[in-house]
Amino acid sequence: xxxxxxxxxxxxxxxxxxxxxxxxxxxxxxxxxxxxxxxxxxxxxxxxxxxxxxxxxxxxxxxxxxxxxxxxxxxxxxxxxxxxxxxxxxxxxxxxxxxxxxxxxxxxxxxxxxxxxxxxxxxxxxxxxxxxxxxxxxxxxxxxxxxxxxxxxxxxxxxxxxxxxxxxxxxxxxxxxxxxxxxxxxxxxxxxxxxxxxxxxxxxxxxxxxxxxxxxxxxxxxxxxxxxxxxxxxxxxxxxxxxxxxxxxxxxxxxxxxxxxxxxxxxxxxxxxxxxxxxxxxxxxxxxxxxxxxxxxxxxxxxxxx
Numbered sequence: 001x002x003x004x005x006x007x008x009x010x011x012x013x014x015x016x017x018x019x020x021x022x023x024x025x026x027x028x029x030x031x032x033x034x035x036x037x038x039x040x041x042x043x044x045x046x047x048x049x050x051x052x053x054x055x056x057x058x059x060x061x062x063x064x065x066x067x068x069x070x071x072x073x074x075x076x077x078x079x080x081x082x083x084x085x086x087x088x089x090x091x092x093x094x095x096x097x098x099x100x101x102x103x104x105x106x107x108x109x110x111x112x113x114x115x116x117x118x119x120x121x122x123x124x125x126x127x128x129x130x131x132x133x134x135x136x137x138x139x140x141x142x143x144x145x146x147x148x149x150x151x152x153x154x155x156x157x158x159x160x161x162x163x164x165x166x167x168x169x170x171x172x173x174x175x176x177x178x179x180x181x182x183x184x185x186x187x188x189x190x191x192x193x194x195x196x197x198x199x200x201x202x203x204x205x206x207x208x209x210x211x212x213x214x215x216x217x218x219x220x221x222x223x224x225x226x227x228x229x230x231x232x233x234x235x236x237x238x239x240x241x242x243x244x245x246x247x248x249x250x251x252x253x254x255x256x257x258x259x260x261x262x263x264x265x266x267x268x269x270x271x272x273x274x275x276x277x278x279x280x281x282x283x284x285x286x287x288x289x290x291x292x293x294x295x296x297x298x299x300x301x302x303x304x305x306x
Contacts, residue, residue, distance in 0.1 A: 080106045080268045081248040083236040101234050101250060103223040107271040109213045110161070112189055117160020119181050119192055127187030135185070142183035149177040152208070155194040159212065163270035167208055167305055172198035175205075188216040200298055204280050208302070211273040223266070223275065239265070239303055247303040249296070261291035265299040267306050276302050 082104040112123075122144045129142065149155050155177055156164045168174070179194035195209040213221050239247045247267035261280045266273065278295040 079246075081246075081266055082106070083248060083250065085234050099234050099252075101236075101252070103236075103248065103250070103266050105211075105213075105221045105223070105266075105268060105273050107213070107221060107268055107273065109215045109217050109221070110271055112214045112216060115159060115161050115189065115192065115212070115214065117158050119159050119179070120189070122181040123183060123187065123189040126183035126189070130185065130187035142185075142187065143180060144182075145178065145180045147176075147178050149179055149194070150174075151177060152194075152196045155179050155196070155210075159192055159194070161192075161212060161272075163272060164210065164212075165269070165305075167210075167274060167276075167302060168196065168198065169200075169301060169305075172200055172206070175199055184216055184218070189214055190216045190218070204278065204294060204298060206279070206298065206302075207277045209275045209277070211275075213271075213273075223273075239300060241267075241306055242304045243306060245269070245303075245306050247306070249299055251292075261295050263292075263295050263299060265303060267303055269306055274306070 083101055084104065085099050085101045087099055125144070126142045149158060151174060152166055152168050156166065158179060175197040177194065177196045179192070181189060182191045184190050191211065191213050193209065193211040195207050197205070197207045200206055233252075235251045237249050237251065239249055241247060245267065247265055249263055249265045251263050262278065264275060264277045266275045268274070276299055278298050280291040280295045
């Protein structure tokens with residue numbers, strides 16, 4: 001099997017584990033809370049943890065821009081899920097201002113010792129780096145990313161946290177799995193997350209994300225902001241599942257809402273954050289409202305498992 005390690009922007013034949021600020025940012029894995037931790041990363045030792053299966057598809061690379069806050073607002077949803085909207089200006093692009101949102105998670109970080117899977121070996125790598133005085137530039141977290149996982153079940157076993165559940169629905173076709181771990185300056189594990197991409201029928205694509213924040217996390221607990229797309233009239237709506245649990249669904253308007261739609265849902269269970277991004281790509285002859293109806297149905301079915 002052909003395995004590749006990304007190093008200094010080049011590919012080698014060492015295995016699909018990644019490190020470094022640029023890679024984490026490009027994969028949309030580096031968020032404000034991690035930047036606040038002021039940690040670092042080093043690539044040499046991270047080749048030690050490998051698996052034999054390779055991912056089929058890498059998370060989409062997003063363009064990186066500079067933004068400045070010019071306004072904001074907040075709306076409250078479920079007691080564990082608060083959403084916020086801010087108005088931003090892209091200083092590198094003379095387009096009109098637009099909105100972006102994030103979601104705050106009112107949860108308790110989990111004890112590190114309850115995470116017992118092979119991912120704890122990554123913490124040992126982080127701590128060895130710290131013991132050897134390896135510190136990258138300020139604002140760069142210790143980070144480790146692997147694509148050497150093929151399924152949601154493999155990711156759950158790799159983390160080894162007993163409260164995790166499988167969320168893949170029977171008609172979903174697995175596309176790709178990716179897992180990331182982060183450490184603080186001393187090398188302690190602060191967060192583990194993984195995401196699985198699936199195809200649902202011919203027109204719907206979803207990405208199911210799971211985030212576990214540990215007791216070493218030392219900043220706000222919230223979602224990654226969505227800064228790369230124009231958004232208007234962002235709305236957050238609660239959804240009560242069949243089991244009586246409360247989820248939050250974010251509905252950002254899009255220009256072609258009749259034929260395409262992207263929404264994101266969040267739900268919390270046992271201090272674990274589960275989220276689902278759903279995208280519908282239709283055709284010009286689709287009837288009005290079919291896109292939102294289709295993605296909302298998928299996200300309701302997903303949430304009703306909880």
